[in-house]
Amino acid sequence: xxxxxxxxxxxxxxxxxxxxxxxxxxxxxxxxxxxxxxxxxxxxxxxxxxxxxxxxxxxxxxxxxxxxxxxxxxxxxxxxxxxxxxxxxxxxxxxxxxxxxxxxxxxxxxxxxxxxxxxxxxxxxxxxxxxxxxxxxxxxxxxxxxxxxxxxxxxxxxxxxxxxxxxxxxxxxxxxxxxxxxxxxxxxxxxxxxxxxxxxx
Ligand SMILES: [Zn+2]
Numbered sequence: 001x002x003x004x005x006x007x008x009x010x011x012x013x014x015x016x017x018x019x020x021x022x023x024x025x026x027x028x029x030x031x032x033x034x035x036x037x038x039x040x041x042x043x044x045x046x047x048x049x050x051x052x053x054x055x056x057x058x059x060x061x062x063x064x065x066x067x068x069x070x071x072x073x074x075x076x077x078x079x080x081x082x083x084x085x086x087x088x089x090x091x092x093x094x095x096x097x098x099x100x101x102x103x104x105x106x107x108x109x110x111x112x113x114x115x116x117x118x119x120x121x122x123x124x125x126x127x128x129x130x131x132x133x134x135x136x137x138x139x140x141x142x143x144x145x146x147x148x149x150x151x152x153x154x155x156x157x158x159x160x161x162x163x164x165x166x167x168x169x170x171x172x173x174x175x176x177x178x179x180x181x182x183x184x185x186x187x188x189x190x191x192x193x194x195x196x197x198x199x200x201x
Contacts, residue, residue: 004054009168012051013151016041019171021103023181023188031181034173035193038122038150042078047083052166055148056086056167060117064146068092068111070137071120072103072129087118094133095127103132111142119144119163123151123171127161134163 013019024032042048059066066089071080073095084091092109096102096174111117117137121130124147134144144163152167178184 003057004050004168006169009051009054009150012047013041013169016044020193021185025189025190025192026175028175029178030175031178031183031190032173032175033183034171036123036151036153036171036173037193038075038079042082042122042148045082046163048078051150052079052082053086054168055120055150055166056083059087059146059148062146062164062166064118064164065116066112066145068118068142069118069120069148070094070105070111070133072133075122076120077183079122079148083118083120089118094136103129103136105136105140111137111140111170113141115142116145117142119147121147121149123153123166124149124161124167125153127154130161142176145188 002098010019018037021033022035022037024035024068026032041051066087069080069084069087069091071077071093073093077093078089094103094105099152105111117158119130119133124130128177130147137144146164146166148166150168153173154170154172176182
């Protein structure tokens with residue numbers, strides 16, 4: 001596959017309705033004129049391949065050696081699968097323990113000392129679930145060598161993650177407190193998307 005531009009990624013996200021313009025209530029309570037739901041992209045395998053090949057290409061160019069790909073469920077399961085396919089590496093995922101809410105490696109998945117892990121996400125905003133996944137794998141003796149995601153939504157205020165980050169697109173969505181929202185002032189109806197625990201929000 002030839003090199004994929006950020007513009008192509010944006011077009012694929014818009015075409016698949018993963019990237020929306022409107023007036024949205026975020027799980028933080030703030031309002032925004034933009035919204036991304038990567039699952040909308042990932043329901044189309046060919047589009048997912050195009051978008052994530054932009055990430056795979058950057059990782060190959062970096063020369064960083066990877067032995068496994070791992071992402072946190074649910075949002076990153078399909079991202080992990082497709083990145084594993086593109087890089088021809090084992091693809092696994094972490095998930096939350098329903099009782100303790102702690103992130104865990106389950107289902108007989110293993111990592112060991114010497115494993116060099118690429119952590120993947122659908123969208124990275126605060127990096128919280130990313131760093132939880134890092135800890136699970138490092139506690140098991142593996143080394144995290146890089147991060148990959150569809151949408152890098154980190155703003156200047158966000159965590160500076162201590163690994164090289166490879167993304168298909170960088171997005172900076174302005175958000176507003178409800179009483180300062182220009183879309184509210186313009187009388188636009190508001191829509192709530194996703195769930196509170198959705199990684200994309
Ligand atoms: Zn508003």
